[in-house]
Amino acid sequence: MIRMGVIGCGYWGPNLIRNFHNNPDVELVAIADVDAGRLEQVGRLYPTVARHSDHRDIVKDTSIDAIVVSTPVSTHFPLGMEVLESGKHLFVEKPMAASADECRRLNDAADRAGLVVMVGHTFLFSPAVRKISEYIDAGTLGDVYYVSITRVNLGIFQHDVNVVWDLAPHDVAMLNHLFGATPKVVSANGRCYVQRDKGIEDVAFVTLEYPGGQIANVHVSWLDPNKIRKMTFVGSKQMLVYDDVDPTEKIRVYDKGVEIQPHYDNFGEFQLRLRSGDIFVPRVDSVEPLKIEAQHFVDVIRGEAEAVSSGHHGLEVVEVLERACMSIRQDGQPMEMSR
Amino acid sequence: MIRMGVIGCGYWGPNLIRNFHNNPDVELVAIADVDAGRLEQVGRLYPTVARHSDHRDIVKDTSIDAIVVSTPVSTHFPLGMEVLESGKHLFVEKPMAASADECRRLNDAADRAGLVVMVGHTFLFSPAVRKISEYIDAGTLGDVYYVSITRVNLGIFQHDVNVVWDLAPHDVAMLNHLFGATPKVVSANGRCYVQRDKGIEDVAFVTLEYPGGQIANVHVSWLDPNKIRKMTFVGSKQMLVYDDVDPTEKIRVYDKGVEIQPHYDNFGEFQLRLRSGDIFVPRVDSVEPLKIEAQHFVDVIRGEAEAVSSGHHGLEVVEVLERACMSIRQDGQPMEMSR
Amino acid sequence: MIRMGVIGCGYWGPNLIRNFHNNPDVELVAIADVDAGRLEQVGRLYPTVARHSDHRDIVKDTSIDAIVVSTPVSTHFPLGMEVLESGKHLFVEKPMAASADECRRLNDAADRAGLVVMVGHTFLFSPAVRKISEYIDAGTLGDVYYVSITRVNLGIFQHDVNVVWDLAPHDVAMLNHLFGATPKVVSANGRCYVQRDKGIEDVAFVTLEYPGGQIANVHVSWLDPNKIRKMTFVGSKQMLVYDDVDPTEKIRVYDKGVEIQPHYDNFGEFQLRLRSGDIFVPRVDSVEPLKIEAQHFVDVIRGEAEAVSSGHHGLEVVEVLERACMSIRQDGQPMEMSR
């Protein structure tokens, strides 16, 4: 049994609390939040779990093995350092911290102490992404030319971070994972509409160039009325569309087919020529990714697995986010990733 | 070159005129309609084609080889007889005639004169239906248990025939063709809503039992706001959904997969468990079925093919429609098809 | 605080347990299941809740106010009677019991003892159904002519009840609720495919005629590869489609528009003429219906609300199911509901 505590009962915290609580190898012993009402509301679902308004009551509890931090990004670093310095393993929500430098210091602290740092890049644990990974690794798609991504919704406007920090970590984490690499060049354009006075971008277009030649274009927005989470992988052999919002057909694999230039006799046949190959829609398990992620943290702590979303992986994501924001400030100037 | 004439320039006529006119083996020489405005409107698209207000001018033209009849159902029989008696091949729109008896007399007349009768069951020529036929014949679906069909739209209310005569011929023609048989029992329920005073049903549910054990349930309606043309074939091995309204994915073949009784931990996973197997969406050609149908009529006249939608096939469809309407009058009483 | 126990930790039980446990007015004190492994698996999520292999340990606990029964249908009656006879309020899953007679005896027992009986017809508490109810009551649809319902999926084959008892209770409960009445005539056809030897129908078509003139046709199946939960309400003014599987657009309201008989010049325009009016897609809350249902049970026990899915309502649903199955045995013979 791994004894755990969770700091932060806000938007995402309850999902983590529920999944770690339900994990058979975990004993969730304490939760903390500065908001007393929130603490009470969440806490009453778990009557055996201790509640603290001061997170230090969890940090200093020597019976606890690992702590989950699900708080605003700016607090990830100081809280994470407290956790590691108290000798506990750390699970920190994404993005890992507010700067690459902070991430590096967290990783150094963990390395020195021989502790685990894992970042909550949930999508790496989704059955759909695992299936995409299999397809890419097996060469089903051929060479991946480019990935076109749309991650938009009518937003929850964050006040401390822009839309790139809020939404793009998912995509960067997935792409880095799928391509087994980090981009060599990052460029981005962004706009501030709703929070123009604060200079917080609510729409952005980010371009990533990977060493293997793949390009990814990521459109993130808090202003779109539809929640869209769609990634289109265009390969030399086949194409794959991953639509995370589709309840039943998350992944679709398209044959290219043969396109012979036709002469249409009429408007109707023209209208109907929308695609040219077969489509395959594989079954994808409907397990909640967080459940797999929680188990993975357990396995890593026990030394039975290597962290997929390690602190090093989390750092690389933040490095990309930093470059993207620098590029936005310079009107889309491409930014080399530091070697 | 087969010289042809078309009687009837109404709702469907122009599609037939266009396709026969465009066929390289056909010379369309004359069209007729009692409505002078309609004749003029359609005729001006084909300046070389003669226009007649009296169909007899076409019938008596001895240079003409074949005539297409696209007029109200009640006129199919008398017009068809005139055509056959003048020694010309006959293409008649579906349903073939207003009663099985009329159909039989048309077939007899054609047989005596050695002429072709073909009925405009267009769907038999659609690439999608041909693909379904391949799947069924190849045993891909296993034994077909039942077919559930919805053919509804916001209607064009016919004043002379009810919704069964208007919409169900498509389904009966397809099913008879796919199963290579005609039903042994027919039952149906229907309702009159909009034309209650005239007693013309605008909604009906028809059940067909085929000798091979397959059941088909056909829902036809003129009152539905959505145009739906959907056939679900449930087989012992796989299932096939044919959605004729979908522009790009007309056919979907579903694996059954394995369904293990799960215990859901939460509402989300429950919501997501909507299906359990892979799906395959084959490419389907986007040729206009009428183009294939027109060519088929040519081939049959030339003796190069046997009519898929022959007069005999057209008769069997009408026999089913008659039984369905008898059943409606008797509150759904099952009707045996006469041996 | 209402003290509660739950009997049955199987397929649906955990959802009830979670929702009653999370309700702020409920103290969930005990759960029971004959399957020790299942009891253990569910129980460990709620460490403060007592676990019993014998449900009588819950029934006899005088500190408990109400009991939830989520067990196979055949046990609803005996367990429900034990609960009521012990002086506790009863929440029983749908269908209420295995026969109308059993339902009546449960209602009588509750009436005598002044206890609440509520049946778990969850859909009555879904935000979508509440919205439909508003539309119908406000006359938005005009007179409802008919309702066409498809409730199919690749099934979990029940061994004790057929597909009518398994799936149709949802529809009957909703329709009775929406129309404020119970059908006067019920007819049904059904087929046994997979469990032919046991005579358990896996596909059925049920027709309900309501006193207000509305007809409902319900297609239920365990053999369809797609999970479909779709209800189309066709009214004299507007139409409404309720698609419970659609994650974002559960309800669509269609204007009829005006349909003028067009003459198509070409295949394309013909293909595109699929509908003729505007569509309105209202926002529907995404609250879990069970959460509302759980709160409703609390409110009813406290006398603050009248049960929407009362024992009387539950009885009326079972009466319809009984008639439907009788009709199936008699090849679709219409069954009058006993006055």
Next chain:
Amino acid sequence: MIRMGVIGCGYWGPNLIRNFHNNPDVELVAIADVDAGRLEQVGRLYPTVARHSDHRDIVKDTSIDAIVVSTPVSTHFPLGMEVLESGKHLFVEKPMAASADECRRLNDAADRAGLVVMVGHTFLFSPAVRKISEYIDAGTLGDVYYVSITRVNLGIFQHDVNVVWDLAPHDVAMLNHLFGATPKVVSANGRCYVQRDKGIEDVAFVTLEYPGGQIANVHVSWLDPNKIRKMTFVGSKQMLVYDDVDPTEKIRVYDKGVEIQPHYDNFGEFQLRLRSGDIFVPRVDSVEPLKIEAQHFVDVIRGEAEAVSSGHHGLEVVEVLERACMSIRQDGQPMEMSR
């Protein structure tokens, strides 16, 4: 009656020929194509129309009033000049010519001769775009913040022009029309995958900044397995999605609704929170845009309308395409439009 000729019977030509032929105010007298087989194939559908292998036979025919040019882009200028110099009105397919300079010279020639030049920007005549125009002009969307556009399909690879010249003209024409302005800054990124050796881009991302503050991001590709034609207009009040591939719901207008930051109790409710306002789907006529466009050309020639897609408008589109390609050559450098 306006007497017309058409030069070019290739991919798009037959659609123009059919629509001008069917127009009651037009007499189509001649068609031309250098490919004899193509000329024969198309010509036989219109037996009264003269066929020429040399377009000059049409140009020099003084009985002809107007000529339609539907040939490869590089020939638009020389053919267009011949047409105008022969004193005939010109309808030229999009893009208007291979450079802004060529467009200007065509416009000058037309102005000098008092002739009409109209460019085949078909989308300006689609009922959907007309409806969007109404919404924007009426302020229904509020201030348009940005437009996100995807125009991709599995391509017909052009050998003379890149994907920007092939697909983006539609978007630039529509946006210029809808915003009543031409962009002040254009930037673009593009990639060559399939025709890497020829340096012809098959994927591009183009950004347009309009003087009114609206931004448009246009993704064009010949490599995507799905045909997507989607424009999302994000405004301060409402959002509008135009999906040209959807057969029945081309336009959807989204309310923003109110988004209150929720605390999810479970995964399911989280999954379901995909949008927050009502949606309105207006009925859109299903007329073929080319039919309206053909009539518009007639009206302009007769002086009864001012050309919506005039030579001036066509020039402005080409100016944007030129800047986009310059920007691609300079790695996305923003290009000012010449004042």
